[in-house]
Amino acid sequence: MSQFETMLGRMPVRTWSRPRVNDAGLVLREPDDVSLAGGADIRASGQIIIKQSYDRTAFGEDLTGPFVPEGLRVFIEENTNRRHLIRIPKGYAEREPIVLTLHLGMESPVLVDDVVIEAEEDASAVVILKYTSDDGTRVQHFGRTRVIVRRNARVQLVKLQMLPNDAAHTDAVGGVAQAGARLDVILAELGAARPLSSCNLILEGDGANAELDVVYLGDGERSLDMSYRAEHRGRKTVSGIYAKGILMDRSKKIFRDTLDFKSGASGSKGREEENVLMLGRDVRNISVPLLLCGEDNVEGEHAASSGRPDEKVLFYLMSRGLGELEAKKLLAQAAVSSIVEKIPEASVRNEILGAVRRSIGKGGAKA
Amino acid sequence: MKNQKTRVADIDRARFDFRDSDKSGYKTGKGLTADIVAEISAMKNEPAWMLERRLRSLEVYNRTPMPAWGPPLGELDMDEIVTYVRPNTEMKSDWNDVPGYIKNTFERLGIPQAERESLAGVGAQYDSEVVYHNIRRELSSQGVVYTDMETAVREHEDTVKELFMKLVPPEDHKFVALHGAVWSGGSFVYVPEGVRLDIPLQSYFRLNAPGAGQFEHTLIVVEKGANVHFIEGCSAPKYNVLNLHAGCVELYVREGATLRYSTIENWSKNMMNLNTKRALVEKNGTIEWISGTFGSHTTMLYPSSILKGEGARSTFTGITFAGAGQNLDTGAKVVHLAPNTSSTISSRSISKDGGIAVYRSAVSILPEATGAKSSAVCESLMMDSKSRSDTIPVMDIRSDEADIGHEARIGRISDAAVFYLMTRGLSEEEAKAMIVRGFVEPIAKELPLEYAVEMNRLISLELEGTIG
Numbered sequence: 001m002s003q004f005e006t007m008l009g010r011m012p013v014r015t016w017s018r019p020r021v022n023d024a025g026l027v028l029r030e031p032d033d034v035s036l037a038g039g040a041d042i043r044a045s046g047q048i049i050i051k052q053s054y055d056r057t058a059f060g061e062d063l064t065g066p067f068v069p070e071g072l073r074v075f076i077e078e079n080t081n082r083r084h085l086i087r088i089p090k091g092y093a094e095r096e097p098i099v100l101t102l103h104l105g106m107e108s109p110v111l112v113d114d115v116v117i118e119a120e121e122d123a124s125a126v127v128i129l130k131y132t133s134d135d136g137t138r139v140q141h142f143g144r145t146r147v148i149v150r151r152n153a154r155v156q157l158v159k160l161q162m163l164p165n166d167a168a169h170t171d172a173v174g175g176v177a178q179a180g181a182r183l184d185v186i187l188a189e190l191g192a193a194r195p196l197s198s199c200n201l202i203l204e205g206d207g208a209n210a211e212l213d214v215v216y217l218g219d220g221e222r223s224l225d226m227s228y229r230a231e232h233r234g235r236k237t238v239s240g241i242y243a244k245g246i247l248m249d250r251s252k253k254i255f256r257d258t259l260d261f262k263s264g265a266s267g268s269k270g271r272e273e274e275n276v277l278m279l280g281r282d283v284r285n286i287s288v289p290l291l292l293c294g295e296d297n298v299e300g301e302h303a304a305s306s307g308r309p310d311e312k313v314l315f316y317l318m319s320r321g322l323g324e325l326e327a328k329k330l331l332a333q334a335a336v337s338s339i340v341e342k343i344p345e346a347s348v349r350n351e352i353l354g355a356v357r358r359s360i361g362k363g364g365a366k367a
Numbered sequence: 368m369k370n371q372k373t374r375v376a377d378i379d380r381a382r383f384d385f386r387d388s389d390k391s392g393y394k395t396g397k398g399l400t401a402d403i404v405a406e407i408s409a410m411k412n413e414p415a416w417m418l419e420r421r422l423r424s425l426e427v428y429n430r431t432p433m434p435a436w437g438p439p440l441g442e443l444d445m446d447e448i449v450t451y452v453r454p455n456t457e458m459k460s461d462w463n464d465v466p467g468y469i470k471n472t473f474e475r476l477g478i479p480q481a482e483r484e485s486l487a488g489v490g491a492q493y494d495s496e497v498v499y500h501n502i503r504r505e506l507s508s509q510g511v512v513y514t515d516m517e518t519a520v521r522e523h524e525d526t527v528k529e530l531f532m533k534l535v536p537p538e539d540h541k542f543v544a545l546h547g548a549v550w551s552g553g554s555f556v557y558v559p560e561g562v563r564l565d566i567p568l569q570s571y572f573r574l575n576a577p578g579a580g581q582f583e584h585t586l587i588v589v590e591k592g593a594n595v596h597f598i599e600g601c602s603a604p605k606y607n608v609l610n611l612h613a614g615c616v617e618l619y620v621r622e623g624a625t626l627r628y629s630t631i632e633n634w635s636k637n638m639m640n641l642n643t644k645r646a647l648v649e650k651n652g653t654i655e656w657i658s659g660t661f662g663s664h665t666t667m668l669y670p671s672s673i674l675k676g677e678g679a680r681s682t683f684t685g686i687t688f689a690g691a692g693q694n695l696d697t698g699a700k701v702v703h704l705a706p707n708t709s710s711t712i713s714s715r716s717i718s719k720d721g722g723i724a725v726y727r728s729a730v731s732i733l734p735e736a737t738g739a740k741s742s743a744v745c746e747s748l749m750m751d752s753k754s755r756s757d758t759i760p761v762m763d764i765r766s767d768e769a770d771i772g773h774e775a776r777i778g779r780i781s782d783a784a785v786f787y788l789m790t791r792g793l794s795e796e797e798a799k800a801m802i803v804r805g806f807v808e809p810i811a812k813e814l815p816l817e818y819a820v821e822m823n824r825l826i827s828l829e830l831e832g833t834i835g
Contacts (some may be wrong), residue, residue: 013436013757013759014435014436015436015437015727015729015759015761016436016727016729016761017435017436018729019729019731019763021761022435022436054824056439109606157532164718193495194506261777263752263753264752266752278764278767279767280767281734281766281767281768282606282734283765283767284763284764284765285763285764285765286761286762286763286764287762287773288759288760288761289758289762289773290757290758290759290760291484291747291756291757291758291759291775291777292755292758293747293749293755293756293757293777294752294754294755295749295752296749296750296751296752296754296778296779297752297779298749298777298778298779299777299778300775300776300777300778301774301777301778302758302773302774302776302777303772303773303774304771304773304774305771305772305773306764306768306771307767307771308767308768312403350385
C-alpha cells in the first residue's frame with residue numbers, strides 16, 4: 001500500500017491567499033486490492049441496468065469540473081475497486097429508490113468507488129448511495145459519482161456519508177442535465193475526520209433544472225471542506241444550492257458555493273443559500289459564496305446567515321416542559337429538516353436525524 | 368418593434384484626458400534597483416531610518432511573488448516604469464506661486480475653486496511630488512496638521528517613524544512592498560483630540576508623465592473624539608504606455624473618533640491601479656469608506672478596516688463602473704477583533720461593453736468579537752452579455768455570538784419593474800433611467816454634493832429602447 005500527498009484547487013476562481021480557501025491538501029492512499037471487492041448491496045428493480053463497467057457511456061467531458069484535477073482523476077481511475085453503472089432505460093420510471101450501500105471494514109479499509117448513473121430520455125429514478133463503516137477500522141474512501149440526465153429525464157441522487165470520526169473521505173459528484181431534464185442532489189456529510197466533498201452540476205440544455213441540497217454536521221474535531229458549483233449553459237435554466245449546517249465542539253468548515261452563468265444562458269435563474277447553526281464557542285465557520293456572471297439576462301442571488309439558536313425559541317420550548325438538551329436537539333433537527341424531508345426513503349431520513357440528535361447529545365449540550 | 372439595448376454612455380473623460388508636455392524637473396531611470404531607491408531617498412534628504420525601510424521594502428518586493436489571484440497583471444513590466452518624476456517646482460501654499468501649466472491642470476480639474484467654496488484644506492500632487500498644500504488658518508491654530516508626507520517626515524518625525532507602514536507592512540503583498548521602496552508624496556493629517564472639522568480636506572493626485580508610477584502615501588491620525596472627512600481624487604491623461612499607481616493609505620482612528628474617507632478614482636484607461644488602504648479603529652471609533660472606481664485599465668482595491676476596540680464600527684459604500692477594456696477588481700475587508708464591533712458593506716457595480724467588474728470581500732470575526740454584527744449587500748448590474756460581473760466574498764466566523772448576514776444579487780434591469788413603472792405613466796425610457804439612477808443612488812447620496820453631481824454626469828443615460 002502506498003500513499004502520497006497532493007493539493008486540490010477548491011475554488012473555480014481564486015481569491016486572497018490569507019483566508020486559505022483556495023486549496024486543500026489531500027493524502028491519497030492506494031488500496032491493496034484494486035479488483036472488484038465483493039458484491040455490492042444494490043436494491044433495484046429488474047428494469048434497471050446495473051453493470052460493473054461503463055465503457056460505452058459517452059461522458060463528453062469531465063463532469064466533476066474544476067474540483068477533480070488530473071492527478072486525482074488518474075488516481076481514481078487506476079485504483080477503483082468498486083465500479084457501478086446504473087442505467088434507467090428510456091421512458092421508464094423507477095418507483096422505489098435504488099439503494100447502493102458501500103460498506104468499509106477490516107477486510108476492505110480503502111474504498112475507491114466510481115459510480116455512473118445514466119437516466120435515458122424521459123426516465124426517472126431516485127438513487128441513494130450510502131457509505132458506512134465499522135467503528136475503529138480507520139477506513140479511507142475516495143469516490144466519484146457521475147450523473148447524466150438525458151432530455152426530460154429526472155434523477156434525484158442522495159448520498160449519505162456516515163463514516164466514523166477517524167475515517168478519511170474524499171468525494172466528488174459531477175452531473176449534467178440536458179434539455180428539460182431535472183437533477184436533484186442531496187448530500188449528507190455527517191461523518192469522517194476531514195471530509196472533502198465536491199459537486200459540480202452542469203445545466204447544459206435549455207430549460208434544465210438542477211438543485212443541490214447539503215446537510216453537514218461538524219462535531220468533535222471534524223474539519224469539513226466543501227466545494228459546490230452550478231454551471232448554467234442552456235437558456236432558461238434554473239438552479240439552487242441550499243445548505244443547512246450544524247457546527248459544535250471544535251469543528252471547522254469551509255463551504256464554497258458557486259453559481260456560474262455562462263454567456264448564452266439567457267433567462268436563467270440561480271439561488272444559493274446557507275444557514276449555519278452555531279452550537280459552540282470554539283467552532284470556525286468559513287463561507288465563500290461566489291456568483292460568476294457572463295450573461296446579462298439572468299438572475300443570481302445569494303444569502304447566508306449564521307448564529308446561535310434563538311434564545312426566545314429555546315426558552316419557549318423549555319417552558320413547554322423540554323429540558324435544555326432536548327430543546328437543542330429539537331432545534332437542530334428543525335434546522336436540517338427542510339432538506340431531510342426531500343428524501344423519499346424514511347430510513348435515510350431517520351439516519352440523518354438520528355446522527356444529528358446523537359451529536360447534540362455528545363457535544364451540543366455544552367453550547 | 369426593433370429590439371434595441373439600453374445604452375449607458377461611457378464615462379465622459381474629456382475633462383480628465385488633457386495632458387501637459389513633460390516638463391519634469393528630474394526623473395529617475397526606468398526600473399527598480401537599490402540605487403534608484405537610494406537616489407529617491409537622497410533627493411528627499413530623508414533620515415537614515417526611512418532609507419533603511421525603503422531598502423527593506425525593496426528586498427521584500429524582490430522575494431514576493433506576483434499574486435496568484437485577481438485580474439491579469441502580466442503586462443506590468445517594472446523595467447519600463449519610471450518610479451520617480453519630480454515636477455519643476457517646490458511645494459507652494461499659494462496657487463499663484465505654482466507654475467502656470469500645473470496650476471492650469473488643477474484649475475481644469477476644479478480644485479482651486481472647490482477649495483474656495485467647500486474645503487478646509489487642499490493638497491495637490493503632480494506626478495511624484497506635492498506641489499500645493501494649504502489649510503485654513505483657524506484649523507492650524509487648533510493644532511490640525513495637513514501637509515505633504517515629505518514635510519511630515521521632517522517636522523513630525525516621531526509620529527511618522529512610529530506609524531509609517533506599520534499598519535500596512537511591506538510583507539502584506541508585492542505592490543505595497545514596491546510602494547514602501549519608492550513612495551513619494553501624499554498627505555499627512557493629524558487631528559487633535561476633540562477637534563471636529565465641519566468641512567472636508569481634499570488631496571488630489573494627478574499623474575501626467577507617460578510610463579510613470581505614482582506611489583503617494585497618506586497617513587491620517589484622528590485623535591480621541593475628533594472628526595474629519597478626507598476626500599481623495601485621482602486622474603491622469605491617457606497614454607499608449609502603461610502607467611502604474613500603487614499608493615498606500617494608513618488611517619488611525621482613535622477612541623470615539625470618526626473618519627470619513629471618500630475616494631473618486633478616475634484614472635485613465637492605461638493605468639494599472641494597485642492601491643492599498645487600511646484603517647485601525649479603536650474603541651467606539653468609526654471609519655466610513657466611500658469609494659467610487661470609474662477609471663483605470665486594471666484596478667485591485669479593497670479598503671480594509673481593523674476593528675480593534677470595543678464598539679468600533681466600519682461602513683463601506685462603493686460603486687464600480689467597468690466599461691470597455693476595464694477589469695476593475697474592488698471590494699472591502701473587515702476584521703472584527705473586539706466585542707460589539709459592527710460593519711456594513713454596500714457595494715454596487717455596473718459593467719458594460721465587455722467591462723469586467725469583480726466584487727471581492729473578506730469579513731473575519733475573531734473569537735474575542737462577541738456580539739459582533741456584520742452585514743454585506745452586493746448588487747451588480749449587467750448591461751450586456753459581453754461583460755462580466757463576479758462576486759467573490761469570504762466570511763470567516765470564529766464566534767458563535769456574532770450576527771452575520773450576506774446578500775448578493777446579479778442581474779440586468781428587471782422587466783417587471785419597468786412594466787410596473789410604465790403602468791404608472793412613465794415611458795419605457797424614463798422607467799429604465801429611473802431604475803438605473805435608483806441603482807446608484809445609495810452611493811451617490813453618500814458623496815459630497817459636488818462629487819454626487821459629478822457622478823451623475825459620469826453615469827449619464829442614453830436610452831434608445833428596450834433591453835434585450
